[in-house]
Amino acid sequence: MTTMSEATYFILAALLDGPLHGYGIIQRAAEQSRQRVKIPVATLYRAxxxxxxxxxxxxxxxxxxxxxxxxxxxxxDQGTEALAEEARRLSAAADLVIRRPGMGFA
Amino acid sequence: MIDETLYRRILRLYPASYRAGRGEEIITTLRETGGGFREVVALLTGAFAAHARSRTTPWQADGLHLGILVIALHRESGELMGVDGGIDAWLIMLTLVLMILGRPRLALPAAAASMWVGHDYFPPDPGPWVVLAGLLVLALLPRRHVGRRSWLWLAVPAVMVTFPVPMFYLYADIRKVLISVAVQGAFLLLAIAATAMSRDYRWALAAAIWMGVEVARFHLSEQLAWYSTRDWLYFGASALLVVAAFAVAYRRRKVV
Structure with a gap:
């Protein structure tokens, strides 16, 4: 089974609204991750x-x-599918905690 | 903001093919981001990664090639340090050059000749036999499965001659042993780092071949019924590093 790194996840998510150039991807990934994922240029191109x-x-x-x-x-299309699969996995993992009473999400 | 000249200098460390395809694109994006120290570090790491990932040959053949190259480099270092290093040292050097050029069919007779004219080792050294066997396997593979390697590998004998270190002999100076352990530890750590970048088993396989020969050489040379705590620590740590390289390769292969 293939897993996806956090940077890859946000790179693919950044492209959902349409094609972007390198700097555009870096900016969008930072924005969408609330500045948590700041991808250096060389790392971006490796990804x-x-x-x-x-x-x-x-x-x-x-x-x-x-x-x-x-x-x-x-x-x-394959990228969108892989991203959706990863999102489902993350969502199921998050649900484990969020749906639990007493965790402060109600 | 860091000067673009610095980025261009670092880009020269990348494989030429990568630079041709991505170089200007990276510079343009770096200009847009404004650059910085973090970008410099990522660019330097990227150079190492680009080299590690530039190998297009199958990992099994490449790992074997790399493993026997390191053993041959070690042997050449020993010959250069020895007072009786003669024609066999030249033959090993010729073998090394042909191995770096990725020509195992030509390197095979050179390696055999170096063993033929070379002195007998006491204690017996399994290294040359492993190199010979490895070259035989590579010679039987299709030509495209064995690639060229960097000439920088020839710097290894130079470093080893600068730090002439007896390996594990019982009476060796502890400082020399520590340097020796550091050199081998550095190679194994390099193997782990390269594995993390290449995302396959080639460096892990090379490290395993190298360690196997080291253990055999040690066992044959010391003829001990038991190993000291120091020996166990050394081999234990080295084995752990080799296993770590395989583990890193296994995990990284599955991450996009």
């Missing part, structure tokens, strides 16, 4: 390499900004 190899993410398009190329990445 993107792995996700591309696994077929969860693909390059979308390139655009030139200030003379520099920016590459956008898109989540694949």
């Amino acid at each position: 993107v390499d792995r996700l591309q190899e696994a077929g969860l993410v693909v390059p979308d398009r390139e655009e030139i900004v200030d003379g520099r190329a920016r590459r956008y990445y898109r989540i694949t």
Whole structure:
């Protein structure tokens, strides 16, 4: 069984609303994780390499900004499926605690 | 903000193919984030990871290749330190060069010749036989299964000659033994770090081959009916590190 790291989870989640470039992914992941996941650039591209190899993410398009190329990445159907699976797993794990009386969630 | 020149210098540590594909993209994103010390550390770690992940050969063949290369490097170091290192030292060097070039079919006769002309070891050293057997296996594999390795490996004999250390002989100076343990410990830790990056068993396999030969060499050289606490500690710690490398590979393979 394959598991997903927290950074990978937020990278894939960042792409749910559409393709993003590297900096866009870093910003969105930080935002959506309430600044908990701050991915360094080299780490992001290592993760993107792995996700591309696994077929969860693909390059979308390139655009030139200030003379520099920016590459956008898109989540694949397989990536969306893997993310949903991980979300279900996390949700079930969270439910174990949240649904328990006396935990202060009622 | 850290100068872009520094990032470009660090990027030179990456494999050329990786740099060509990702280099400018990484620099652009670094400019956008504003950079910083954390980015420098990640970029340096990334260079190590990129090299560890750049191997495209099957991990079994690559692990065997790496394991016997380390043993051959160790033997060459011993020859260079010995006063009688002659033509066999040159033959081992030739074997090393051919192994680094990923040419086991050519390295095999060179390794056999080095054993033929070399002096007899007392106590007997299993290392050369393991290298020979490993080369034979690699020679039988399709050419594409054995890749090139970095020339930086040739720095190992230079380091070993700089720190000439008898391995485990009972009367060895404790400081020398500690340096020896540190060198081997560093190799095993490197194997764990590389395993974490490559996410497969190649470095773990190499570490296991290396440790197997070390244990056999120690056993043959000391001829002891019992091991001292120090020996047990050393081999116990080394075995733990090898097991840790396999465990890291097993866990990391399953994480996306």
